[in-house]
Amino acid sequence: xxxxxxxxxxxxxxxxxxxxxxxxxxxxxxxxxxxxxxxxxxxxxxxxxxxxxxxxxxxxxxxxxxxxxxxxxxxxxxxxxxxxxxxxxxxxxxxxxxxxxxxxxxxxxxxxxxxxxxxxxxxxx
Numbered sequence: 001x002x003x004x005x006x007x008x009x010x011x012x013x014x015x016x017x018x019x020x021x022x023x024x025x026x027x028x029x030x031x032x033x034x035x036x037x038x039x040x041x042x043x044x045x046x047x048x049x050x051x052x053x054x055x056x057x058x059x060x061x062x063x064x065x066x067x068x069x070x071x072x073x074x075x076x077x078x079x080x081x082x083x084x085x086x087x088x089x090x091x092x093x094x095x096x097x098x099x100x101x102x103x104x105x106x107x108x109x110x111x112x113x114x115x116x117x118x119x120x121x122x123x124x125x
Contacts, residue, residue, distance in 0.1 A: 002077035003101035006094065009086025012079045016068045025090055034090035037111055050091025054116050056108040059084045081105070 014023070020030030036046025045051075049059055064080045066072045075083070085100045093108055094100065 001101055002081055003099050003104075004078050004080065004082025004085055005099040006082070006085045006089045006096050008078070009082035009084070009089075012075070012083050013086050016075065016079075017083065020069065025087075033087050037091070040112060040115060048091070049087050050093060050111060052112050052115075054110055054113045056084070056088065056093075056105050056110055057102075059087060060105060 013021075017030075020028060021033055022028045025032060025034050031048070032046070033049050036048045036051035038051070039046045040051055053059065060080055063075065063083055064073065064077070067083075068074065081100050084105060085094060085098050088094045088100070088108065089096055089098060093110070098104075
């Protein structure tokens, strides 16, 4: 089973992600990934992984399938878990010594988890 640490994620982010998201996640070509908590219900919401995304495993999936944009699916699962851990750490959702795998990633309760409305249509399963 693969896993990745915040510290390894910091290294991978610097090599693979900072050119779009900035050295300190300040944004640039790519969006900011951290911050904005508590702004979703305001006139100027800041949508980031930590303020908007409802489920942490979605982060792994997004990174695994499409990041880096110039070479999607080129990161190992270990690197994807590590970058996920680093981004979640930037958002204050895991500690600096955290190591994530499938089980621990799924256990993270994202701040906006209950901010989405369910789909009551009968044909949606």
